[in-house]
Amino acid sequence: MIHKAEQNSTIRAGRKEGALFLFLLGFIGLAGLPEAFSQVLDRPVAIVRLTSTVNIGQREIRQQTELLERQLGRTLTRENREEVLEAQIGDVLIRQAAERAQIRVTDDEVQQAVQLQRQQLERPVSDADFRRLVREQMGLTWEAYLEELRTRLIQERFIMERARESFGTIPDPTPREIRQVYEENAQQFTNPAMARFEHLFFDLRNRDTAQQEAARRKAAEVARNIERGRTTFQAQMRASLDDTSFSGGDFGYLVRGDDEARRRLGRSFVETVLDLEEGDVSGVLESNVGLHIVRITDRRSPRLLQLDDPLLPGESMTVRDQIRGYILSQRQQQLFQDSIQATLDELMEEAEIRRFPQHLDW
Numbered sequence: 613m614i615h616k617a618e619q620n621s622t623i624r625a626g627r628k629e630g631a632l633f634l635f636l637l638g639f640i641g642l643a644g645l646p647e648a649f650s651q652v653l654d655r656p657v658a659i660v661r662l663t664s665t666v667n668i669g670q671r672e673i674r675q676q677t678e679l680l681e682r683q684l685g686r687t688l689t690r691e692n693r694e695e696v697l698e699a700q701i702g703d704v705l706i707r708q709a710a711e712r713a714q715i716r717v718t719d720d721e722v723q724q725a726v727q728l729q730r731q732q733l734e735r736p737v738s739d740a741d742f743r744r745l746v747r748e749q750m751g752l753t754w755e756a757y758l759e760e761l762r763t764r765l766i767q768e769r770f771i772m773e774r775a776r777e778s779f780g781t782i783p784d785p786t787p788r789e790i791r792q793v794y795e796e797n798a799q800q801f802t803n804p805a806m807a808r809f810e811h812l813f814f815d816l817r818n819r820d821t822a823q824q825e826a827a828r829r830k831a832a833e834v835a836r837n838i839e840r841g842r843t844t845f846q847a848q849m850r851a852s853l854d855d856t857s858f859s860g861g862d863f864g865y866l867v868r869g870d871d872e873a874r875r876r877l878g879r880s881f882v883e884t885v886l887d888l889e890e891g892d893v894s895g896v897l898e899s900n901v902g903l904h905i906v907r908i909t910d911r912r913s914p915r916l917l918q919l920d921d922p923l924l925p926g927e928s929m930t931v932r933d934q935i936r937g938y939i940l941s942q943r944q945q946q947l948f949q950d951s952i953q954a955t956l957d958e959l960m961e962e963a964e965i966r967r968f969p970q971h972l973d974w
Contacts, residue, residue: 657971660701662708662963668700670971676700679751693972705959706952707763710770717765725761736875775951782947785939793935794919801917801931803924805868807886808910812848814858814903830857831896831903838893838905845893845907862909865924876900 654669676696677688688696730742737745746757772779794801812834814827837843852860866873866885874882881899885906888894894906912925919932 655971656966656968657697658701658968659966660704660963661965662705662959663712664708666704666708668697668704670974673697673700673972674974675751683749690972694969697967697972701960701965702952702956703767705956705963706767706770709955709959710766713770713773715766715770715773717762717769721765722758722762725765726758729761771948771951771955774955775947778947778951779944782940782943785936789939790932790935791919793939794931798916803912803915803917805886805914806865806912806924807888807890807908808865808925809863809885809888809906809908810845810849810861811863811907812845812852812858812860812905816902827857827903828896831905834858835896835905839895845905848905863906865910865926867924 654667654671656667657670657673658668660666660668673693673696677693680692680696681688730737733742733745743754746752746754750757752760812831814831816824816827819827834843834848838845838848849860852858866882868886870882877899881897881904884894884897885908888906888908888911890908890911892906892908894904897904897906910925917923917931919935920930923929923931923934
């Protein structure tokens with residue numbers, strides 16, 4: 613299904629799956645360890661020189677291979693080891709070419725990339741947990757990770773600047789291409805069950821025990837008065853404008869299967885709301901953040917979306933818009949990969965490279 617809450621859509625471009633360390637594979641294959649590791653006395657697997665000489669040693673390639681094997685859960689073949697080596701040669705060449713071109717990125721850009729990488733994980737993590745993942749899954753210190761990230765951003769900018777004109781010539785998807793993607797993936801374009809509601813909200817966060825008990829008594833009193841007809845839900849919505857003990861407003865849509873909503877509000881609250889019918893007014897419901905009295909204003913069953921349907925009620929982006937963006941993203945990715953290969957072909961012609969494939973045996 614494709615909707616804002618769904619994180620595993622088959623039509624979302626750019627989403628990378630798998631272990632965190634694969635982030636460093638996203639550019640040309642495998643980001644290198646700091647060059648100091650390449651300069652120690654070691655059996656050379658390759659010697660590369662564009663602007664300076666770098667010795668790619670057996671120890672470095674072996675470390676990278678073993679890291680990949682742990683993450684993939686299998687032993688890499690000799691051909692795989694050669695691919696690791698070629699990726700490392702490419703990394704050295706583009707690193708030196710970008711340095712020669714005096715490409716720079718700011719500290720703010722590096723931090724933005726860190727936050728983007730954290731957001732791409734399957735679940736939210738704290739700063740400390742993210743650093744631990746970097747250490748355990750990448751085998752890098754935090755400082756080395758930031759340096760590798762900076763290098764990757766510099767390399768990407770170098771490639772993008774070389775391909776800038778080409779990116780302006782990417783053709784827009786035709787209606788036929790959009791329809792073909794839609795029809796091949798029609799089962800993915802569905803809206804799940806969802807409910808929109810207004811609520812009277814009694815916040816329990818950052819309250820001491822006495823304040824929480826007062827909020828519970830107030831919520832119970834309001835719910836009881838609504839149930840007995842002494843007041844109405846809408847009257848209490850208006851009253852919330854002047855009563856600082858609670859607030860009232862439109863929550864928006866709650867979507868069945870939204871893991872983020874379950875985490876933030878609590879599974880019991882989410883499932884209870886989604887079981888209500890349109891027009892129903894609940895009693896007092898407790899979430900992870902406070903107490904709610906809910907009135908369902910719209911309830912929708914799952915349905916297949918058409919090309920010009922919005923992804924969610926009230927949104928401006930349609931299925932057609934999403935598919936168009938997906939196709940353009942795929943074309944941009946392909947152009948970027950083609951630009952990498954063209955750049956590497958040029959640099960390998962210019963550089964001095966000696967390979968020692970016999971040292972890939974261990």
